[in-house]
Amino acid sequence: MPVIVVSRKLEGNGIPAYGGNQHARAKLYAIANAIPPGKLQYFLFPLLSIFVFTAAVQAQDQYGFISIDCGIPDNATYTDKRTNLNYVSDAAFVDTGISMKISTEFRTYDQLQNLRSFPEGNRNCYKVGLKKGGKYLIRATFMYGNYDGQNQAPQFDIHLGSSKWDTVETINATMIISKEIIHVTTMNDLLVCLANTGSGTPFISALELRPLKNASYKTESGSLVLFTRLDVGSTTNQTVRYADDVYDRTWTPYHFFKWAEINTSQTIDSQAQNIYQPPSVVMSTAATPANANENMTLSIDMEDSTLKFFVYMHFSEIVKLKANQSREFNISFNGAYWVGPVVPQYLYTTTAYSTSALTAGQYQFSLYKTEGSTLPPLLNAIEIYYVLQLLQSQSNQEDVDAITNIKSSYGIKRNWQGDPCTPQGYLWEGLNCSYSDNDMPRIISLNLSSSGLTSEIPPAISNLKLLESLDLSNNSLTGSVPDFLSQMSSLKFLNLTGNKLSGSVPTSLIDRSKQNLLVLSVGGNPNLCASISCKRDKKNNLIVPVVASVAGVVIVTSALAILFCCLKRRKQKVDLAKVLQAREEAAKTNHTYKSLKSKGRHFTYSEVLKVTNNLERVLGKGGFGTVYHGYLDDDTQVAVKMLSHHQSRGTNMGLIYEYMANGDLEKFLSGSNTNVLKWERRLHIVVEAAKGLEYLHNGSKPPIVHRDVKTSNILLNDKFQAKLADFGLSRSFPVEGGTHVSTVVAGTPGYLDPEYSETNWLTEKSDVYSFGVVLLKIITGRPVIAVGAERSIHVRQWVSSMLANGDIKNVVDPSLGGDFNINSVWKAVEIAMACTTPTSTGRPTMHQVVTELNECLEIETTHYESEPLVSIKMMTESTPLAR
DSSP states (O other), rough: OOOOOOSSGGGTTTOOOOTTOGGGGGOOOOOSSSSOOHHHHHHHHHGGGGGGOOOOHHHHHOTTTTTTTTOTTOOOOOOOTTTTTTTEESSTOOSSEEEEEEEEGGGGGGGEEEEEOSSSSSSEEEEHHHEOHHHHEEEEEEETTTTTTSSOEEEEEETTTTEEEEEOOOSSSSSEEEEEEEEEESSSEEEEEEEEEEESSSSSSEEEEEOOOOTTTSSSEEEEEEEEEETOOOSSOBBBBBTTTTTTTBBBBETTTTTTEEEOOOOOTTTTOTTTTHHHHHHHHEEEETTSSEEEEEEEEEEEETTOOOEEEEEEEEEEEEOOOOOOEEEEEEEEEEEEEOOOTTTTTTTOOOSSOOOEEEEEEEEEETTTOOOOOOBOOOEEEEOOOOOOOOOHHHHHHHHHHHHHHHHHOOOOSOOSSHHHHOTTTEEEEEEESSSEEEEEEOOTTTTTOSSSSOGGGGGOOOOEEEEOOOEEEEEEGGGGGGGGOOOOOEEEESOOOEEEHHHHHHHHHHTTOOOEEEETTHHHHHHHGGTTTOOOOOOOOOHHHHTTOOOOGGGGGGGEEEEETTBBBBOGGGGGGHHHHHHOOOOHHHHHHHHHHHHHHHHHHHHTTTTEEEEEETTTTEEEEOOTTTTOEEEEEOOHHHHHHHSSSEEEEETTTTTTTHHHHSSTTOOOHHHHHHHHHHHHHHHHHHIIIISSSSOOOOOOGGGEEEEEEEOOEEEEEETTOOOEEESSSSSSOOOOSSSTTTSHHHHHHHHOOHHHHHHHHHHHHHHHHHHHOOOSSSEOHHHHHHHHHHHHHHTTTTTTTGOOOEEEEEOOOOOHEEEEEEEHHHHHSGGGGGOOOOHHHHHHHHHHHHHHHHOOOOOOOOEOOSSSHHHOOOO
């Protein structure tokens, strides 16, 4: 019994590598479920008039074809001599890569003489505008041709949209690789991407797209990847393409030595009544069993039993039968009746196929004549495909359009290729996205800081509906802060510092920042007013580059300071305000600041004695001096720090602060304190402290590094709002240039950045480390350095050892009694561990920390919406440490 084995090794029977499928190597394909008896007409004879094409269209029309020769000069076009297809340059479809020519000795077909190589970037993409929901045959062709003179054929991946299509293994200089897929588009643009997998530089020779009828090649899911397409009994032994095939499919000649071959010179299907429309030249040849009494058997073996397959068998009677002759046969699948009887029509095409796919491992189709048939079965052509599930959702179309518009508006030169959010391993630089099993990925964060941006802020940003964080800092943006930013309800962080913006900040943005709904940074814009009074107070000529939200709640305490200096001999007022100008300006909306402002910015020593009742009540002492309690004339409580003489060079110098009724955070985390801050309140405190630190790094001009972030320098007012304090060790950076300051190491053991300690190089990431230690202490309630019998252990080491055993609950402060959302705690621990990474390059920025902590807080507040935040008796007084 004649047998045909359809496999990758068919090349030995006359099938060239051109048209082969590497993904299918060692994997063989077939079709599935039998067509029910009585339904044969629906599958074998699709002769409805809606499928009738004219002969002219069948032979000549290239409408909808996109033929791209990769690497030829911009705007170049030509007509291929073999197919008469019109080819264009790929310059309009791709932004990256370089044009190359293959070595002279390998140049044959027009499309294979040039190529585009992609030595830069891990993913480079072609973007082709197509009709959404259209069905297309997509073919990518590759020939290495030793174009780079290295004689090392590369291997890389090809992606369709966001999902991997296949792996391209070029093997040698002469091999021609063709990847072909039938795909229904889900977006307005089709993305074909080449991904560098570390095994050589990706390249491509040609990219071709052909529209198909939507009623053809249907599957229940996924796209169809070509395994093989055979012209059985070919008389020319040439690959058949356009114009013989109206869809420009590639048909490979096939012969089997146990089959007899027949042919005709007549035209098949001149009226194109079959929806699949195999070419007449293909259908005019066929094979039959050499022994008319034997069956015609096709066996398909596949090692990958998980793959699903479809087979399309095309039949046409090409022999003019005599009155006493008949050809009628059935088809069995794995020994069971599948379909029939099949009666091929003279000079017309009949196609047998299944409507669903099957996975098995072994497939055998047998064509056998019926009892009344005088002639054996015949087969003219066969197509085999396997199903590729493109499971990765592409990004939301509105987000894609918006970010593409932004890229165009700014002329961004980053390697923004392919889908912005997917696959996650190829996420666009500067973006973060949200991912859900049921929804398309959405862009939630856009960071274009220090990207050389000019002009105004583009309206396209407002189309990123779920954007939570927008960083446009340190560019040269001009114009006003647009009102549309106020309408972006999801926006939680907006950084516009270091630009050339002018006018006033929209009132609604300032209001949201005061309500802690938005972290707003607008410093470093000399002509921008960030005060609500800007529009109504025309006489005010003071431009205030501040962080509005920080000024409301997360204010740096020392920025409230009103400096005074009085020489004992002359009681002369000295203005030292410029020293703390960046910090002081941030406090303008604070009540205590206004009270101090009403008294004037400078106090004489005698006025200080009156405010403190002759320095009567000591609140605390520290290395820089003693802190006293006091009242202003309007009964506003203040804290007055008198600097020690060695700090103030012998003069009476001091600072007046806002009075923080609940002292510092440290005392609420000590083991002896019976008043317990609940987990949600701790998160509120750490978020507010993080915002203050983020302002120092990004909102202040020049940027400031605190150098002594610790729990005792986080103060709490009567409402337990947190404020960062003690700037005695702070250092500033130049506004332009410079990534670090070389300085003598200073800070508190345990909180001190180990990298800074070793190198003397101070960066903003030194504060991030210290903040991470603060966060670990807030989570665990443990001392930063626990002194044991044998050795001391840092809190990060202890947490790391606990997490190694998956023990998250025992990491948390036991005084909380398990009253917390475990997901919120996990996220907080992850943030803290990231902040305390020993190497600074591995730590997040404070902007990233603020964003992550806000999400952490949202998780907790959703879980405990009605719970009180503090399980303590509110104190009317406290004794904060000197600061």
